[in-house]
Amino acid sequence: MTAGTPLLNIHGVSRSFGDIRALDDVSLEIHENEFFALLGPSGCGKTTLLRVIAGFEQPDEGMITLDGVDLLPIPPERRAVNLMFQSYALFPHMTVERNVAYGLVCERLPRDEIRVRVDEVLRTVGLTDKRSSLPRELSGGQRQRVALARAIVKRPRLLLLDEPLSALDRKIRGEMQVELKRLQHEVGITFVVVTHDQDEAMSLADRVAVMDEGIVRQLDAPLDLYRRPRSIFVADFIGSSTILKGTYADGAWQAVGVGAIAVGADCAGAIAIALRPEAVRLTATEDAAAVRLGTVQEVYFQGDHALALVKVDEVAFLANVRDDVLPSRGSDVGVAWDATSVIPLFEE
Amino acid sequence: MGVAPLWVLYVFLYVPIAVVIVMSFNASDNPFLWSGFSLEWYPALLQDADIMGGLRTTLIVASGTTVISVILGTLLALALERYFPSRFLDAAAAAPAVMPDIMLAIGLLAFYTLVNFTLGAFSVILAHSVFGIAFVAAVVRVRLAGMDSSLEEASRDLGASSLKTFWSVTLPGIRPAIIAGALLAFTLSLDEFTVAFFTASPADPTLPIVIYSSVRFGVTPQVNALATLLLLVSFIAVLLIQRTSRLGDSLRRREARP
Numbered sequence: 001m002t003a004g005t006p007l008l009n010i011h012g013v014s015r016s017f018g019d020i021r022a023l024d025d026v027s028l029e030i031h032e033n034e035f036f037a038l039l040g041p042s043g044c045g046k047t048t049l050l051r052v053i054a055g056f057e058q059p060d061e062g063m064i065t066l067d068g069v070d071l072l073p074i075p076p077e078r079r080a081v082n083l084m085f086q087s088y089a090l091f092p093h094m095t096v097e098r099n100v101a102y103g104l105v106c107e108r109l110p111r112d113e114i115r116v117r118v119d120e121v122l123r124t125v126g127l128t129d130k131r132s133s134l135p136r137e138l139s140g141g142q143r144q145r146v147a148l149a150r151a152i153v154k155r156p157r158l159l160l161l162d163e164p165l166s167a168l169d170r171k172i173r174g175e176m177q178v179e180l181k182r183l184q185h186e187v188g189i190t191f192v193v194v195t196h197d198q199d200e201a202m203s204l205a206d207r208v209a210v211m212d213e214g215i216v217r218q219l220d221a222p223l224d225l226y227r228r229p230r231s232i233f234v235a236d237f238i239g240s241s242t243i244l245k246g247t248y249a250d251g252a253w254q255a256v257g258v259g260a261i262a263v264g265a266d267c268a269g270a271i272a273i274a275l276r277p278e279a280v281r282l283t284a285t286e287d288a289a290a291v292r293l294g295t296v297q298e299v300y301f302q303g304d305h306a307l308a309l310v311k312v313d314e315v316a317f318l319a320n321v322r323d324d325v326l327p328s329r330g331s332d333v334g335v336a337w338d339a340t341s342v343i344p345l346f347e348e
Numbered sequence: 349m350g351v352a353p354l355w356v357l358y359v360f361l362y363v364p365i366a367v368v369i370v371m372s373f374n375a376s377d378n379p380f381l382w383s384g385f386s387l388e389w390y391p392a393l394l395q396d397a398d399i400m401g402g403l404r405t406t407l408i409v410a411s412g413t414t415v416i417s418v419i420l421g422t423l424l425a426l427a428l429e430r431y432f433p434s435r436f437l438d439a440a441a442a443a444p445a446v447m448p449d450i451m452l453a454i455g456l457l458a459f460y461t462l463v464n465f466t467l468g469a470f471s472v473i474l475a476h477s478v479f480g481i482a483f484v485a486a487v488v489r490v491r492l493a494g495m496d497s498s499l500e501e502a503s504r505d506l507g508a509s510s511l512k513t514f515w516s517v518t519l520p521g522i523r524p525a526i527i528a529g530a531l532l533a534f535t536l537s538l539d540e541f542t543v544a545f546f547t548a549s550p551a552d553p554t555l556p557i558v559i560y561s562s563v564r565f566g567v568t569p570q571v572n573a574l575a576t577l578l579l580l581v582s583f584i585a586v587l588l589i590q591r592t593s594r595l596g597d598s599l600r601r602r603e604a605r606p
Contacts, residue, residue: 056501077504089502093520102516103506154506 007032007190008053008071008158013062014214015048022048023059024214030158035184036192037205041237045214046194050160053192054083066157077106082156086163088147090135096122096146097131103154121153124186141172148180152187161193165200177203198238202226210234217347226276231347235274240307242275242317243345253342257315258292263342270344277307279341280319282327283334290334292317296327310335365579372572389573399574402558405469409544409554410537412473413480417533420477421484422526426518428485429492445482452478453546460547467549475547476537483536484529491525524592531592535585539578 008030015023022045030036038046051057053064055076064071071079082103091099097118104114122128125145135143144164151159164180165173181204184191195201201208202222209219210233218225218234229235232243246255253263253273267273283290294312299321306326310317310333317335327333375386393399428437444452456475465471499521503513519526541556548554553561555578559571 054505075504076501077507077509083502083505085498085502087496087498089496089498091499091503091517091520102503102508106507106509106512150506 005032006030007034007067008192009063009065009068010049010053011063011065013049013052013059013064015045015052015057015059021214023052026062026211026214026216028209028216028219030190030192032190033188034190035181035204035206036190037201037208038192038194038211039198039201039208039237040196040211042196044211046196046211047162048214049211050083050162050192050194053158054081054160055079080157081160082151082154082158083160084147084151084162084164086166088135088143088167090143090146090150092135095132095134096127096138099135099146100150100153103150107154117153121149124152124183125149140168141176144168144176145179148183152183152189155187156189158190158192161191163195164193166195166197173200180204202238210237212237227343229274229343230345232272232274232345233348235272235343235345240277240318241343242277242280242315243272244275244315245272247271255315257313261291261342262339263344264339267342267344270346271348272345274343274345275317275337275341276343277318277320279337280317281336282308282310282319282321283336285332285334287334287336289336291336293332293334296329296331296333299326299329368572368575369579372569372576374569374572377569389569390577392570393573393577396570398558398562399555399570402553402555405472405548405552406538406555408469409472409476410534412469413476413537414530414534416473416477417480417484418526418530421481421529421533422488422522424481424485425488425492425522429489441485442482444479445486447479449540449542453543456543457546467547468552469548471547471549472544472554475543476533476540479543480533480537483532484526487529487532488522488525491522495521527592528589531585531589535582538581 006029008028010026010028010030013023013026014021024045026045026049038049040046048057052059053071055071055074058072066080071081091102094102100121101114101118104117109117118131119128122131125148127142127145127149130138130142130146135146138146144167148164161180165176168176177200180191180193193201193204202225205222207219207221208225210217210225212233218230220228225234225238229238235241235243244253244255244258244261246253248254248263248268248270250260251262251265252260253267255261255273261273263273281289282296285293292312294310294317296308297311297316298309300307300309305320305322308319308321308327310319312335319335321327371382372389373385373387374382375388376383424441428434428441452475456471456478459465460467460471495518499517500513503517504510508516539556540554541560544554545557545560548557555574559574562568563571
């Protein structure tokens with residue numbers, strides 16, 4: 001699915017607001033039928049990029065093409081791109097049906113065709129019985145479906161979703177996540193979702209672009225992002241990990257604070273190494289496999305497992321432990337890992 | 349404490365009004381003597397050519413003022429809120445609403461004289477529109493500021509032109525404020541005296557001017573009857589303003605609910 005034909009091509013796009021560089025030379029390719037995520041902390045530029053694609057912001061520099069056609073001179077109302085707003089932006093004085101039909105009325109389609117397409121999309125999102133309701137009479141999840149229906153009924157080439165799940169309760173967020181994925185398959189539209197929630201991006205998207213300070217730090221499939229983050233930022237932002245700064249010398253990692261650690265030659269040239277908590281084991285202090293000795297400082301219960309924070313000198317190591325062998329706080333333990341599970345990081 | 353002080357305050361506010369209403373049903377000519385209940389002053393109003401002429405002029409002025417104030421005030425609110433955010437322009441837009449009437453009156457008269465403008469209903473309409481626009485703009489702006497601006501973007505995103513967006517999304521959103529602003533402009537113009545006194549033609553006075561000239565020779569029961577009717581109109585207008593704005597508030601509150 002990821003190796004589709006390029007649909008949207010973003011090339012060297014920059015945008016500044018005063019002194020703030022919201023987008024700094026961003027280049028991306030989004031493929032046909034892809035579920036793409038722009039992930040980053042707030043203020044990283046992801047929403048600005050979304051608004052540039054939708055046409056509500058003009059970039060200072062750069063090019064964007066959709067199906068090979070220059071998108072930038074086209075006003076938002078004529079782009080084959082639709083945006084689902086974070087607030088959903090449903091028209092409060094219109095019924096569900098009229099909200100959904102709005103975009104088709106703007107296209108001046110024949111009334112019969114509008115009715116058929118509205119009926120169809122309301123069935124797709126399961127809101128046929130709510131067609132005469134006003135937005136304020138709906139639940140959060142239902143409103144989100146209306147917003148989605150209103151956007152996909154236009155059959156855009158590209159659907160942009162701005163933090164689509166952030167306004168929902170935690171409980172229905174999971175349901176809507178599944179629903180979004182199903183809909184994307186069903187309607188065959190390319191989705192670009194903007195989110196600050198890594199779980200959302202990781203579980204929804206085929207590919208994720210991690211952004212920070214207007215720069216795309218890494219673009220990869222979710223699994224690759226998790227397994228092979230290239231920078232300290234990505235390793236830290238996606239999942240949790242123990243990050244050891246240092247340098248590679250004499251066939252080992254000379255880690256700041258904890259001394260030399262055996263690593264593979266792939267760490268040559270890295271500025272830090274990362275260890276995922278699931279790669280770190282706790283051992284008895286006398287165990288020969290223990291790489292370092294430390295003291296358990298905190299244990300965070302996570303449901304199916306627990307996360308132990310082990311202080312080795314001044315460095316905190318994170319390790320997953322099974323919840324049937326929870327270490328007690330303050331106990332002395334060894335930390336161990338396989339040299340192959342060390343992730344080299346080459347950028348800040 | 350209880351509610352007693354509240355009632356005292358309301359008595360203070362409404363005693364003069366009550367006196368006017370009661371005296372409008374007085375059978376006697378003498379405004380200071382009660383000589384029995386009578387409804388004769390109400391039909392007598394219709395016979396009074398001065399009062400009927402004043403009423404006509406006032407209704408024309410108030411209607412004209414309302415139309416101009418609503419259109420220009422709404423446009424002004426849109427411009428200030430959406431296109432030219434500026435503290436100075438804000439203050440300059442609100443000033444005519446709080447400026448002393450007498451200043452406005454003298455200024456307008458001087459201006460009309462300077463440009464040789466013929467005084468009449470139209471000169472009063474323009475004069476009243478000066479503060480009418482300011483009031484409508486202020487009311488509409490509050491509503492616009494409370495409106496989710498992504499609604500308008502969503503409309504454009506779905507393919508609507510800016511005109512279609514204005515008609516289908518912006519206007520329905522600010523409708524309660526426009527209605528409240530219109531009622532405000534209408535009632536303000538209806539009983540405005542100072543500005544009208546300076547800018548109306550002597551041959552075509554508005555109702556407040558007619559009343560003023562007639563009470564110089566003593567308050568007649570007829571004037572009391574007229575005042576009672578005007579009171580009724582103002583009261584209904586206030587209730588309507590309250591209802592429309594409260595309707596707007598409650599709509600917004602319900603939308604905000606998750």
